[in-house]
Amino acid sequence: GGLGAGSHALMGQGLVEEVLRLRPEDRRGLIEDVAGVRPHRLRMIDGRRRRAEAEENLARARLLAAEIEPRLRTVERQAKRAAQHAELAAELHGALCDFYGREQRRLHAALSQGRAAAGERAADREAAEAASARAEQEMERWRRDLEAARERLDAAEAERRRLSAAVRDLESKRDLTRERRGLLEARVAELGADVATLRERLDAPGEEPDAERRASLAADAATAAAEAGAAQEALDAAAGRLAGLRRVRDEADAELERLDRAARDDERRLAESGRRADGVRAGLPAREEALQTLRSRLDGAEAAVGEAQTAQAEAGVRASDAYERRAELARDYNLATARLRDLETARAGRERDLDRARDRLQMLRELQGESEGMHQGLRALFGTRGVPRDGESTGVPGVAAVLRGVVHAPRGLERAVEAALADYLDAVIFTSADEALSTMRLLVQERAGRIVALPLDATRVRPPLAMSEEPGVIGVASRLVRCRPEYRAVVDTLLGRTLIVEDLATGRTMVQRGLGDAVTRDGYLLRPNGALTGGRLADSGAFTREAELRALPEQIEDLERSLAEAADVEERRRALETLADQLRLAEEAAEEAAAARERAQEATGQRRADLAALGGETQAAQEALARAREELRQAEAVAAEVDAAGSGREADREAARAARPGDEALAAAEEAQSARLRALGEAQSRLRAAQEEQRRLEERDEAGRAALTRAREALAGREAQRAQAADDLAACAAALDALAAELAAAEREREARLGDRGAEAASPEADALAALQGEERERRAVLADRQARRIEAEKALVEAQAALREGETALERLREAMAGDELTIDGEGRVAPLDGAAAPPSA
Known part of the structure; x- marks a missing residue:
């Protein structure tokens, strides 16, 4: 049997390892069958057989020449056989050179193709690894972008809170500045009235005092000075009380405004949190239902994966059993083929031995019959x-x-x-x-x-x-x-x-x-x-011939008996054909089992991919549900915080209202201050009038000028105070304008950053974050596809390298076979005898 046309041998998929585990002689026979050199090998075997027969005939001729010199015709026939042996040896050498040359060229071409294929598979693997690396880099870059988007969203939220706090601070400062401007305006008005009074007094004409008038003016001046001092003290005390009341009122008003702003902020936070909580509560049942559905699908997918794995394992077991059955049948077939070939070879050898023994016995009997010796x-x-x-x-x-x-x-x-x-x-x-x-x-x-x-x-x-x-x-x-x-x-x-x-x-x-x-x-x-x-x-050798004449009949009987025992060659051939049919059926069963295993593997892979996708969806749903519950918890925490803060603020508001002076107290303090101020003014006016009159009376010119100077100085002081108050008022107005500008800028900045959007999901940062999160599944699918391609490329490379190693092994076996036939490849790529080996005789 063999692998050529018309033979009984079958080579199926997956038997390469079986072939590699065969003995070198069996493997060489398979390779020769595949290469189509079986006829050459048969001719070579026949040539060797004929050469052995020729050598044996030559030995017999030499024996006969030594024993029977007159039998020249026999020697001539043996010489012709020797010539035929030389021709067959030359023909065998040529056939071997042709076979080994073609086989060496074929194996080198196959090796070149295998190396090229291995190079292509290596390039494909490198490309797949590069694509996978790029996908991983893009995935890592996407993770960094997602983290950056979250950080930007947190920063935007912090900026929004900062801008809101800055707007509230500017509004508070604006209100305080407005109150201060009102106070400064009142102060400027008071100083203007004092300046007008002083000017009127300076502009009034003087009279010529007399002595009584002077005494009376002195008494009036003393009385007025005393009254002015008492009025000044009362005015300072009233101004201090009024300033304290105003300060307490301003502080209470600021505290109330702060509490109102905090309440408004809490109400806004509570409203926003409530809206978000309502949205989350509305979507929570759907999310839980979707999660439950995904979990059910996940359980079903896991069960499907388990069933697919079980089916794959069963298909693998069936495929393994089929391959083992095929391998067992292949081994039996190869062993039967080898036994049949050995039996045929042994039978041919026994037939040759029997022919030689019969020829030898006949020759000895002829010698004995012809009385030779x-x-x-x-x-x-x-x-x-x-x-x-x-x-x-x-x-x-x-x-x-x-x-x-x-x-x-x-x-x-x-x-x-x-x-x-x-x-x-x-x-x-x-x-x-x-x-x-x-x-x-x-x-x-x-x-x-x-x-x-x-x-x-x-x-x-x-x-x-x-x-x-x-x-x-x-x-x-x-x-x-x-x-x-x-x-x-x-x-x-x-x-x-x-x-x-x-x-x-x-x-x-x-x-x-x-x-x-x-x-x-x-x-x-x-x-x-x-x-x-x-x-x-x-004529010596009588005992040897006698021994041969006695032993040859027994040897012939043994050989005939052995040939009779080896007469079941045809039965073995029929059994070999039956094994070939069984092996063919086993090949088909193994291929079907392999196809079923491939289908089961594909189904398992698909189920695993579905399971992974469902796992990702379930994880995402769980994370979304956890985020929704966290938002609800945060909303509840905000509500609790707002309630607690509201209770605390109400107490602070009552305390601030209780501490704030009433309008009646402020009006009374202001009225008291005005009365004290009027009393002081009147006393100062009387004092100044009396003093002025005295100075006019005592020192008409100098006293008058001195009084005038003092009045002017007082007027200048009042004017300076009024100017200072005006400057303070202008500075306050400028500060108020600056605060208004800062407040407008802050509001514009807040509107520019936040606009009319108040929810986090509607901000550009939130939109960018949602867009990046939406890309996650696609990017993970791309990464999984790239990794799968890399694995396929690695598998293809391993298969190409295995094929390359098989080609190298086949080339090495060819070289060993050539060395066994005393042949080698010279420097020019031709088949030549080994150094020291005898060249075949020319035909």
């Missing part, structure tokens, strides 16, 4: 019948046997026994001396040659040597050979005094000791008289 006397006695074998009838009256037919030498000692018998090897054993003499006279009369006769009745019996074991001595020759009992006396007489030794040195020692003759395994015969016989006659 016998001298003239034996031919005259036995004619074409040849020398009778042990137990066969001689056909000659009085002749019992021929000595070489009844003596059986042990294997390996044939030449030694032949040399020991020497001229007695072809001796004829007669039943009596008379029969021997009669036969010899007949030969003399016919001039038919000479014989050596051994009459049984005249043979003098000599007992053989009794030798103990000694180094180098194999034994006494008569004790080592086998013969029939009636011929034992003759054998003991001829070989009883001959020792068979290992080498010449031992033989010389035995002869010198006077123990008799000595003969070595190689046939060197040493005699006590110093004679040394050696060499090989052309």
Whole structure:
């Protein structure tokens, strides 16, 4: 069997590892079948067989040439066979060179394609890794953008709170500045009235005082000064009380305004929190229902994944069982193929051995029948019948046997026994001396040659040597050979005094000791008289031929019996065809199981992808529900905080209202201050009038000028105070304008940043955050796709590298096979003999 056309072998998917685990001989046979070189291999085997036959024939020719010189035709035929062997060897060499050259080129091309494919797969893997890295970088950049968007949203919220606080602070400062401006306006009005009074007094004409007038003016001045001092003290006390009341009122008003602003802020926060909480509460059942639905779907997806995994495992088990069954059948098929091939090879070898044994037996019998190797006397006695074998009838009256037919030498000692018998090897054993003499006279009369006769009745019996074991001595020759009992006396007489030794040195020692003759395994015969016989006659080898003639029939019977036992080749071929059918069915079952496993793997992958997607959706829903509940909790916390703050603010508001002076108290204080101020003015006016009158009276000019100067100074002081108050009023107005501008700028900035949007979800930062969160699923899907592509690229690269290694292994096996055939690839890429290997003969 094989993998070529018309063969019974099948190669299915997944058997590459099985092929690699085969023995090198089986794997080489598969590769040769795939390469289509089976005919060449068969021709090579046939050529080798024919070459072996030619070599055996050549050996037989040499043996025949050495044994039978006249048979030249046989030698010529063997020479022709040797020439055919040379032609077949040259043809085999050419076929091997052609096969190995084409196979080497094919494997190199396959290796080049495999390396190119491996390079492409490596490039694909690098591209997939780069794409996956880019996707991961984009995912990381998206996470950073998401974190930055959250930070911007937090910053925007903090900025909104800061701007709101700044607006509230500016409004508070504006209100305080307005109150201060009112106070300064009142102060400026009072100082203006004082300045007008002083000017009126300065502009009034003077009178000429008299002494009584002076005394009266002095008394009036003293009284007025006392009244002015008391009025000033009362005015200062009233102004202090009024300033304290105003300060307490301002502080209480500021505290009330702060509490009102805080209440308004809390109300706004509570309203916003309530709106968000209402929205969350409205969507919470839907979110919980969606989460429950997702959990149910997730449970179903997990169950589906479990079922898919179970189905995949079962499909894997079925595929493994199918592959194991296919591998087992493939092993059985390959073993059966190898056994059948071995059986056919063994049968062919046995047939060749049987043919050779029959040819050899026929040749020996022909030699024996043609009396080849016998001298003239034996031919005259036995004619074409040849020398009778042990137990066969001689056909000659009085002749019992021929000595070489009844003596059986042990294997390996044939030449030694032949040399020991020497001229007695072809001796004829007669039943009596008379029969021997009669036969010899007949030969003399016919001039038919000479014989050596051994009459049984005249043979003098000599007992053989009794030798103990000694180094180098194999034994006494008569004790080592086998013969029939009636011929034992003759054998003991001829070989009883001959020792068979290992080498010449031992033989010389035995002869010198006077123990008799000595003969070595190689046939060197040493005699006590110093004679040394050696060499090989052309007609020697009688014992060898006799041994072959005895052993060849038994060998032929054994070979025929072995061939009869190996006659079930056809049955094995039918069993091999049955195995091939089973293997084909197993291939189909394995392919179907592999397809089912692939489908199960795809289904499992799809279920896992669905499970991962549902897991992501469930996680997102859980996070959204947690955020909604957190918002509800925060809303409740805001409501509780607002309630607690409202309670505290109400207490603070009552305390501030209680601490704030009433309008009646302020009006009374202001009226008291006005009265004190009027009293002080009147007293000061009377004092100044009296003093002025006195000065006019006492010092008409100087006193008048001095009084005038003082009045002017007082007027200048009042004017300076009024100017200072006016400046303060202008500064207050400027500060108020600046505060108004700052307040407007702050409100514009707040409107520019927040506009009319009050909810976090409607801000640009919140929109950007929501957009980034919406991209999460898409980006994760892209990342998963890139990672899956990278895994596929790595799998393709591993498969390409495995194919490349298989090609390299096949090329290495080809080189080993070439080395086994004593061939190699030279520097130019051609198939050439190895260094030191003999080149095949030319046809």
